[in-house]
Amino acid sequence: MKTFTVFVKKEFLHIFRDRRTMLILLVMPVVMIVLFGFAINTDVKDSRVVLLDHSQDELTGRIKEHLLASPYFTLAAEADEVSAVHRLFRENKADIAVVFGAHFTEELTRTGTAAVQVLTDGTEPNQASIRSSYVEAVLASCLPDLLPPGTAPAAYRIEPVVRMLYNPQSRSEFNFVPGVIGLILLLIGAMMTSIAIVKEKETGTLEVLLVSPLSPFVIVVAKLVPYFVLSCTNLMTILLLSTRLLHIPIAGSLAGLVGVTVLYILVALLLGLFISTCAESQLAAMLLSLLLIVPTVYLSGLAFPIGSMPVALQRASLVFPARWYVEAARKLMIQGVEMRYVAGECAILAGMAFALLCVSWKLFKTRL
Numbered sequence: 001m002k003t004f005t006v007f008v009k010k011e012f013l014h015i016f017r018d019r020r021t022m023l024i025l026l027v028m029p030v031v032m033i034v035l036f037g038f039a040i041n042t043d044v045k046d047s048r049v050v051l052l053d054h055s056q057d058e059l060t061g062r063i064k065e066h067l068l069a070s071p072y073f074t075l076a077a078e079a080d081e082v083s084a085v086h087r088l089f090r091e092n093k094a095d096i097a098v099v100f101g102a103h104f105t106e107e108l109t110r111t112g113t114a115a116v117q118v119l120t121d122g123t124e125p126n127q128a129s130i131r132s133s134y135v136e137a138v139l140a141s142c143l144p145d146l147l148p149p150g151t152a153p154a155a156y157r158i159e160p161v162v163r164m165l166y167n168p169q170s171r172s173e174f175n176f177v178p179g180v181i182g183l184i185l186l187l188i189g190a191m192m193t194s195i196a197i198v199k200e201k202e203t204g205t206l207e208v209l210l211v212s213p214l215s216p217f218v219i220v221v222a223k224l225v226p227y228f229v230l231s232c233t234n235l236m237t238i239l240l241l242s243t244r245l246l247h248i249p250i251a252g253s254l255a256g257l258v259g260v261t262v263l264y265i266l267v268a269l270l271l272g273l274f275i276s277t278c279a280e281s282q283l284a285a286m287l288l289s290l291l292l293i294v295p296t297v298y299l300s301g302l303a304f305p306i307g308s309m310p311v312a313l314q315r316a317s318l319v320f321p322a323r324w325y326v327e328a329a330r331k332l333m334i335q336g337v338e339m340r341y342v343a344g345e346c347a348i349l350a351g352m353a354f355a356l357l358c359v360s361w362k363l364f365k366t367r368l
Helices: 002-017 019-039 058-069 082-090 104-111 125-146 173-203 205-210 216-245 254-278 282-290 293-299 311-319 321-335 339-367
Strands: 047-053 073-079 096-100 113-121 157-165
Touching: 047 058, 047 082, 058 073, 058 096, 058 104, 058 125, 073 082, 082 096, 082 113, 082 321, 096 125, 104 113, 113 125, 125 157, 125 173, 173 216, 173 254, 173 282, 173 293, 173 321, 216 254, 254 282, 254 321, 254 339, 293 311, 293 321, 321 339
Parallel strands: 047 073, 047 096, 113 157
Antiparallel strands: 096 113
């Protein structure tokens, strides 16, 4: 029994001394439960609503008060014309718009039925459907409060006319394909680059290369170029499959989409370079790369709305390149916006690339 106890103690010590094992055993469960418990939320809260009221009377004013009193909506703006509503959608400042006609009150009192147009951002069809259902629920619940006392609510009805912008057919592929492109390119770029460089360190061939006439910068760039070319090849394949097989249109500039994606590929490659400076073995590099999968899926907006997450997770999502790429790709592929509407996302990705290059290069030279 004593021998068995000593052997068990030895195994515990072996586990405690291995940082990678401790990371998987103790840290990964915490990360998973936090993300699954807080990030996965089918409720769409704080949707940014734009109100366009052509009627401008007391009745529509009270309906707007009911909408803004709902915990699911926050006022983004009160527009004066439809073109302003579309501009807010393109600038990613609105999620849903409610439009009242010029004769809304007259139609409701005369015929008992009045239509309200509801415009939603169809690039995320599941969330768009939930948002429109919230509007329908508010309109139905507020109707008894709008009618004079003694009036039968059953005789009146506010009919929402829902229109999904950019995705009238409510196809879920429109939402997932840009996110999947970002996930694939990040994993290929970060994982394969980090493993390739760590493999050179592990086998000792990197030291041999460093004493050659080539500078360390040239050596590192030469290691990155093949993976850059392969990632660009994967990009072309993915776009062909998306447009030909899944029939997803590229509504915006194809050149702009390719340019943003190439910038994102560069960020992924530099992220792999950074991982290679932190890992001593190929297994460690692979584990660090795989750890990116879960937060990338849940904090990039690929599957779940970032706006419905706690503030801490929303802020944490800011450091993940996939979030900014997914936003830019959806705007270019689905909304068909001009490049100036994705300038912010491009600037952030460029800043991430520069920061990763500086940090990785400093650590790379120090460690060697």
